[in-house]
Amino acid sequence: MSNERQRILIVDDEDSLARLMKMLLEHLGYSVDWAANGQLALELGAQHSYAAIICDLLMPYVNGMELFEIWRAESPELAERVIFVTGDNLGTRTNRFLGLCGQPCLYKPFDIKELTQTLEDVTASYAS
Amino acid sequence: MMNHTMQQTPNEAQAPVPLRSEPQARQDETAVYLSRLSYETRLILLAAALYASLILSHVMPDVSYLIVVTLGAIVLLGLGFVLETRQSSVLVGNAVALMHVAWITFALYFTGALNSPLLPLLYVIVIIYTIQRDTSQTGLVLGGALVALFVQLLALEAGNIEVLLTVGGHGVLLTATSWAVSKYMGPLYEAQDTAASEAAEYEFKYQLAAESSEDALLVVDPEWKVQELNAAAKTMLRNGHEAEFKGKNMLDLLQARNPEGLAPHQEQVLAGEVVSHLPLTIVGPNDQEHAVLFSALPIFEDDQITAIRVSLRDVTQLKEFRQEIKHLEKFAAVRHVLGGVAHSLNNPLAIIRLDVQVAQALDRKPDGEELVRQVDRCMTALRGLEIYTAGRHNSTFVTDLNEVLEQAIVLTGSQLMMTGVQLNVDIPPHLPLVHADTHSIQRSFVNIITNAWEAMEDWPGSRKLAITARRLAEGVEVSFRDTGPGVNPEEIPHLFEASYTTKEGAMGLGLSIVYETVHQTGGQVIVSPNRREGGTLVRVILRLASEESVQQYRGISSGRVRHA
Incomplete structure (x- = not known):
C-alpha cells in the first residue's frame, strides 16, 4: 500500500467527526487537510492536489452538492475523487443527487472498515 | 300528462x-x-x-x-x-x-x-x-x-x-x-x-x-309521499327491505339520524322556499351511515305547491377523501421531521462509533466526555421528536422557548442546509417561560420554518433565515425572517385559512395550525413583508406563563426528570 505522502482532504463542519477521521487517516499514513466549510475547501482545492476528498453533504454556506458542482465544472480531477458522507439518509433530494453524481457515499454512522475500504478504492486509482 | x-x-x-x-x-x-x-x-x-x-x-x-x-x-x-x-x-x-x-x-x-x-x-x-x-x-x-x-x-x-x-x-x-x-x-x-x-x-x-344521476332525485307530494324517484334514490332508500317506494313517506324511508334538524326546513319548503345542501346523516343500505346533502325545491301550479323536488347528494366518500388528504398532509410533514431527526441522530452516532473504533485501532481509550456529549445530542433530537409526535397537551400550558426552539431547529436543520439556506439564530439564553402548549408551539415553529424553507427552496436570490427572540414587557416575541420571494400584502388575510396555499401540491394547513395554537393561549401571530431584505417576517408573540402555572410546571418537570 502506497499510503505514504498521499494527501486527503476532509470537508466537514462536525469538528469532532473530522478530528477523529484525521487522527485515523494520519495513523494510516496519509497526509490530511481539514476544511470546516465549503468555502475553505474550495481554497484548499485550488492550492493542492488530493488523492481523495471526504466531503459531508450537509453543511452551512456552501454545501457538499454545491461544492461538487463547482469542482465538476472547474476542476473535474477533484470532483472525481470525492467520497460523500451524509447523515441525511432519508432525504429524497440527497438520494437523488447521490444517484446522479456517481460518487461513492458513506452513510452515517459508518463503520471504520467502510471508510478505509472506500478510501483505498479511490486512492488506488489516483496512484495509478 | x-x-x-x-x-x-x-x-x-x-x-x-x-x-x-x-x-x-x-x-x-x-x-x-x-x-x-x-x-x-x-x-x-x-x-x-x-x-x-x-x-x-x-x-x-x-x-x-x-x-x-x-x-x-x-x-x-x-x-x-x-x-x-x-x-x-x-x-x-x-x-x-x-x-x-x-x-x-x-x-x-x-x-x-x-x-x-x-x-x-x-x-x-x-x-x-x-x-x-x-x-x-x-x-x-x-x-x-x-x-x-x-x-x-x-x-x-x-x-x-x-x-x-x-x-x-x-x-x-x-x-x-x-x-x-x-x-x-x-x-x-x-x-x-x-x-x-x-x-x-x-x-x-x-x-x-336524471335516471343516471348519482344524486338521489325524488318528486314528492306536499305530504312528502314519494311520487317519482330515480335509480340512485332507490339504492339510497333501500334499507335492505324496501321494495316499493311510491306512496311511502320519504322521511320514513330516509331514516335520518337527526330528523328534528330537518323539521324546520320541511316547513320552509312548504312555505315555498328552497332548501339547499342541508347536511344530514341517514342510514343507507346495509345499515351504514351516509353523509348526505339535502336540497328541496317546491313546484307550483297556480300558486299552490303541487310537488316538491328533492335531491340527496351522498358526500360520505368526499368526507372520507378530505380526511385522507389531511392525513397525507400530516404524514408528509412527519416525513420531513423524521428526515431531520435521522440526520440529528446519525451525526452523533457516527462520532460515537468512530470514537470507539478509532480508539481500538490506535490502542487508546475512547473520549468519555465526547461520548456523553454525543449521547446528549441524540437525546435532544429524540425529545424533540417525542414532543412533536406526542399530540398531547401539557396540562400546565407552560413552555420553555429555549428548549422548544432548539428542537424545532434540530428537526428542520437538515432541510435548510440541504437547500443551502443560511440559518442565523439569535436567541438569548434563559428566556422566561411562556403560556403555550409545548407540543403545539413546537409544531408551529416547525411549520413556520418549513414554510420559509419551501418558499426559498427554488428561490434564485439570497436564501437566509434569521430566527430571533426577545423579551417584551408581557411576553416573548419570536421572529422568523426569511429572504424568499415574500408575501403579497393582499394574501396576508388569507394565510391563516385552512387549505389556503400558494404552494403547488400543498394543502395549506401549516399556518392555520400556527394561528390556532397561538391564539388558543392569547398570543398573536403577525405576518408582514420583510422590509429589510425582501421576503417574509413572521412574528409570534406569546404571553408569559403565570406564577402559579410555573410552580406547577416545575413540579411536573422535576418529577419527569426523576422518573427518567
Whole structure:
C-alpha cells in the first residue's frame, strides 16, 4: 500500500467527526487537510492536489452538492475523487443527487472498515 | 300528462319533470310525437266544418253562403297567423280545407252536381291532403291545384263557361293562396316541429340524465309521499327491505339520524322556499351511515305547491377523501421531521462509533466526555421528536422557548442546509417561560420554518433565515425572517385559512395550525413583508406563563426528570 505522502482532504463542519477521521487517516499514513466549510475547501482545492476528498453533504454556506458542482465544472480531477458522507439518509433530494453524481457515499454512522475500504478504492486509482 | 307537457312554453319545458324509467321514457317520446300531429283535433274540426258548410249550402244556396264560409276560413287563417303557436298549423290547415270545401260546394251548386256520387270522394281527398300537411308542405299546393282542377273539370262537363272561368279564376287564386300559405307558414311549421322534437328530445335526455344521476332525485307530494324517484334514490332508500317506494313517506324511508334538524326546513319548503345542501346523516343500505346533502325545491301550479323536488347528494366518500388528504398532509410533514431527526441522530452516532473504533485501532481509550456529549445530542433530537409526535397537551400550558426552539431547529436543520439556506439564530439564553402548549408551539415553529424553507427552496436570490427572540414587557416575541420571494400584502388575510396555499401540491394547513395554537393561549401571530431584505417576517408573540402555572410546571418537570 502506497499510503505514504498521499494527501486527503476532509470537508466537514462536525469538528469532532473530522478530528477523529484525521487522527485515523494520519495513523494510516496519509497526509490530511481539514476544511470546516465549503468555502475553505474550495481554497484548499485550488492550492493542492488530493488523492481523495471526504466531503459531508450537509453543511452551512456552501454545501457538499454545491461544492461538487463547482469542482465538476472547474476542476473535474477533484470532483472525481470525492467520497460523500451524509447523515441525511432519508432525504429524497440527497438520494437523488447521490444517484446522479456517481460518487461513492458513506452513510452515517459508518463503520471504520467502510471508510478505509472506500478510501483505498479511490486512492488506488489516483496512484495509478 | 302528455298534452300538459306539450303545452309548456320553452321556459316551462325546463321545469322539473317527473322521473321515469328508460323504457317508459321511450314510450312517452313516441306518444309526444303522435300528439304533436293532433289528428283527432283536426279531424273533428274538419268534419264539423264540412258538416256546417253542407247545412249552410242548403240554408242559403247563393253567394252569401260563399261569403260566410270564406269569412269563417279567413278568421281561422288569421287566428293561425296571429297565434303563432303549435295550434296555428291546425287552424291554418283547417281554414284552407274549409275554403276548398266552400269553393267545391259552390261549384257543385252551380253545376247542379250537388248530389254527385263523386262528392264523398272529393271530401276524402280534401281530408287526406289537409292532414298530410304536416308531413309534406308540397301536399298543400298540390291539393289546392287538384281541387281547383277537379272543379274546372266539373264545370267543363256541365258546359257552363261562366262557372268555368269563375271557378278557374278562383282555383288559380286558391292555388296561389295554398302556395303562399305553405311558403310563409312552412318555416313556422318547421320551426315549431323542430322546437317540438327538440323539446321531446330534451325531455328524454333530461329523464335519462336524471335516471343516471348519482344524486338521489325524488318528486314528492306536499305530504312528502314519494311520487317519482330515480335509480340512485332507490339504492339510497333501500334499507335492505324496501321494495316499493311510491306512496311511502320519504322521511320514513330516509331514516335520518337527526330528523328534528330537518323539521324546520320541511316547513320552509312548504312555505315555498328552497332548501339547499342541508347536511344530514341517514342510514343507507346495509345499515351504514351516509353523509348526505339535502336540497328541496317546491313546484307550483297556480300558486299552490303541487310537488316538491328533492335531491340527496351522498358526500360520505368526499368526507372520507378530505380526511385522507389531511392525513397525507400530516404524514408528509412527519416525513420531513423524521428526515431531520435521522440526520440529528446519525451525526452523533457516527462520532460515537468512530470514537470507539478509532480508539481500538490506535490502542487508546475512547473520549468519555465526547461520548456523553454525543449521547446528549441524540437525546435532544429524540425529545424533540417525542414532543412533536406526542399530540398531547401539557396540562400546565407552560413552555420553555429555549428548549422548544432548539428542537424545532434540530428537526428542520437538515432541510435548510440541504437547500443551502443560511440559518442565523439569535436567541438569548434563559428566556422566561411562556403560556403555550409545548407540543403545539413546537409544531408551529416547525411549520413556520418549513414554510420559509419551501418558499426559498427554488428561490434564485439570497436564501437566509434569521430566527430571533426577545423579551417584551408581557411576553416573548419570536421572529422568523426569511429572504424568499415574500408575501403579497393582499394574501396576508388569507394565510391563516385552512387549505389556503400558494404552494403547488400543498394543502395549506401549516399556518392555520400556527394561528390556532397561538391564539388558543392569547398570543398573536403577525405576518408582514420583510422590509429589510425582501421576503417574509413572521412574528409570534406569546404571553408569559403565570406564577402559579410555573410552580406547577416545575413540579411536573422535576418529577419527569426523576422518573427518567
